[in-house]
Amino acid sequence: MSSSTSPAQPNPIRNVVLVGANGSLGSVILRALLESNHFHVSILRRASSTSFLPPDLEANPAVSILTISDAWEEDELANALKGQDAVIAAFPVRKVEEHIALANAAFQSGTVRRFIPADFGSVDARSPLARSLVPLFERKVVIRKRLEDLAARSVADGNWQEFSWTSLVNGHFFDWGLANGFLHFYPGERRAEILGSGNERSSTTTLGKVAEAVIRILHDRLEESKNRVLMIQSFCVSQLDVFASVERVTGQKWKVSYEDTESFIARHKALADGGDKESIEDLVFALGVVDGNWETKEDFAMGLLGLEEEDLDTEVRKALGRN
Numbered sequence: 001m002s003s004s005t006s007p008a009q010p011n012p013i014r015n016v017v018l019v020g021a022n023g024s025l026g027s028v029i030l031r032a033l034l035e036s037n038h039f040h041v042s043i044l045r046r047a048s049s050t051s052f053l054p055p056d057l058e059a060n061p062a063v064s065i066l067t068i069s070d071a072w073e074e075d076e077l078a079n080a081l082k083g084q085d086a087v088i089a090a091f092p093v094r095k096v097e098e099h100i101a102l103a104n105a106a107f108q109s110g111t112v113r114r115f116i117p118a119d120f121g122s123v124d125a126r127s128p129l130a131r132s133l134v135p136l137f138e139r140k141v142v143i144r145k146r147l148e149d150l151a152a153r154s155v156a157d158g159n160w161q162e163f164s165w166t167s168l169v170n171g172h173f174f175d176w177g178l179a180n181g182f183l184h185f186y187p188g189e190r191r192a193e194i195l196g197s198g199n200e201r202s203s204t205t206t207l208g209k210v211a212e213a214v215i216r217i218l219h220d221r222l223e224e225s226k227n228r229v230l231m232i233q234s235f236c237v238s239q240l241d242v243f244a245s246v247e248r249v250t251g252q253k254w255k256v257s258y259e260d261t262e263s264f265i266a267r268h269k270a271l272a273d274g275g276d277k278e279s280i281e282d283l284v285f286a287l288g289v290v291d292g293n294w295e296t297k298e299d300f301a302m303g304l305l306g307l308e309e310e311d312l313d314t315e316v317r318k319a320l321g322r323n
Contacts, residue, residue, distance in 0.1 A: 012038075013085040013114060013218045017066065019044045019102065020091030022051040024176055025120060025207055029090055032211035034062055038219050042066045044080065072098055077105030081112055086218055089118040096139040100146050107150045107163050114218060114226075117143050119167040120210060123287040124229070130291065133269060133283045144229075151227050164226040166217050169299070170205035172288045174234055175319040177204075178242070182285060185246060187320055190254045195289045196261040198240040202292035203233035206315055209307065216305040230301035231294035234310040239289065245316045261290060 016033060020026035021043040033039045034057070044066045045051060057063055066080050081087065087106045093099055099118060106112040117140075123130045125140035147165040154163035177183040184193040213232050217225045247254055265286050271279035294300045302309070316322075 013222060014038075015040050015042065015084045015086070016218065017042045017044050017081060017084045017087045017112075019087070019089050020118070021045075023090055023092075025173070025210060026088075026090035027054075028207040029088060029211045029214055030057075030063075032208070032215055034060060036215050036219065037062075038215070040064070042084065044068065046070045046072070072101060074101050074105045074108065077102060078108035081106055081109035084109065084112055086114040086116070087112055088116045088214065090120075091118060093118050093136060093139050093143065096142055099143045103143065103146055103150060103165075107154065113162060113164060114222065115147060115163070115165045116214060116217065117147060117165065117167055119144070119169060119229075121167075121169040122172050122284050123291050124169050124231070124297075126229075127287070127291055130287050133265065133287065134272075134280060136280070136284075148227070166225045166227070167229045168210065168213055168217075169229060169231045169294070170210050170213070171203040171233055171292050171294065172205075172285070173207055173210070174204040175206045175208075175315060177285075178246075178316065178319040182281065183242070184285060185242065187246075187250075190250070190252055192239070192243050192246070192254055192256050194239045194243070194256060194258045195264055195286060196258075198243070198258070199238050200289055200293075201236050201238050201241075202288050203231065203236045203294040204288070204292075205232055205234045206310060209234045209310060213305055213307060216307065221305055224304055225301075228301075229299045230305065231297050231299045232302055232305065232307060233294055234315060235312055236293055236295050237312055241312065242316070245312050246320070249313055249316045249320060249322055261286065 016039045018026060018030055018041055021030045030041060033041050040062050042064050047067055048070050053063065068076050068080050089099060089102060103115055106115050119140055125137040130137040144167055151164050172183060178185055243256060265283065268279040268282040272283055
């Protein structure tokens with residue numbers, strides 16, 4: 001009579017460090033981690049930080065604060081991360097060396113087994129077009145390459161606590177982008193600017209769905225998500241789909257204007273090269289339109305993570321405060 005044994009399951013992730021807990025995405029991830037009741041969350045911040053916990057979380061025993069000096073040195077970071085199982089970087093990639101130092105420190109801690117970098121991309125940083133238009137994506141590739149090297153080194157060294165990483169690429173943040181004009185919808189003016197025909201479909205994700213994906217990675221799909229780029233979405237829709245939805249939800253007619261995509265990109269690339277920061281965001285927006293459909297990509301991971309898509313009108317209603 002033959003017998004078989006199931007492969008050993010990794011120890012569960014319990015202790016999670018979150019960097020950037022007060023940001024638009026980080027604050028949503030923080031609440032999702034706590035509401036899952038699976039984790040103790042340590043918020044890592046510099047000594048000079050003026051950020052604070054929301055009042056309803058101050059007495060939560062599942063949250064603690066890790067404070068380090070403003071120097072952001074690897075040895076100090078590594079000591080702070082000892083005993084932690086996972087690190088989530090949810091702060092902007094302005095200085096790539098800060099993110100590399102955090103990744104190195106996580107590896108050096110000897111206990112961190114999963115690192116989720118500040119990828120959360122509007123587009124996949126591997127895209128040559130994205131890297132040619134926006135330097136940010138080149139920086140994200142550098143960080144991802146460092147994580148790949150550290151994971152390979154962990155295996156080669158035979159570390160008992162294997163270091164690994166997962167990058168989430170989610171398209172534009174839908175609710176955030178719709179409310180603040182990033183998606184070129186302007187609720188206060190009931191006006192939208194459409195690139196190209198408006199029929200190109202793009203993957204886009206709410207902040208809440210990104211946070212849900214983080215929970216699935218750390219709790220439900222730890223082994224399946226190891227050392228991978230995972231692409232997710234709340235829905236894959238065109239600009240005209242969104243336009244129709246905002247008119248349905250608001251019950252009002254909106255003005256619409258169209259602009260040629262190539263002209264838009266050329267104009268904002270010239271402005272961005274001259275130091276215009278808003279034009280950099282416009283280029284990121286355009287990239288999401290022309291190079292942002294994940295459904296045909298090999299790394300599309302809604303099924304792997306067990307995630308359900310969301311309803312467009314429902315999320316428009318929430319984003320516009322109509323619920």
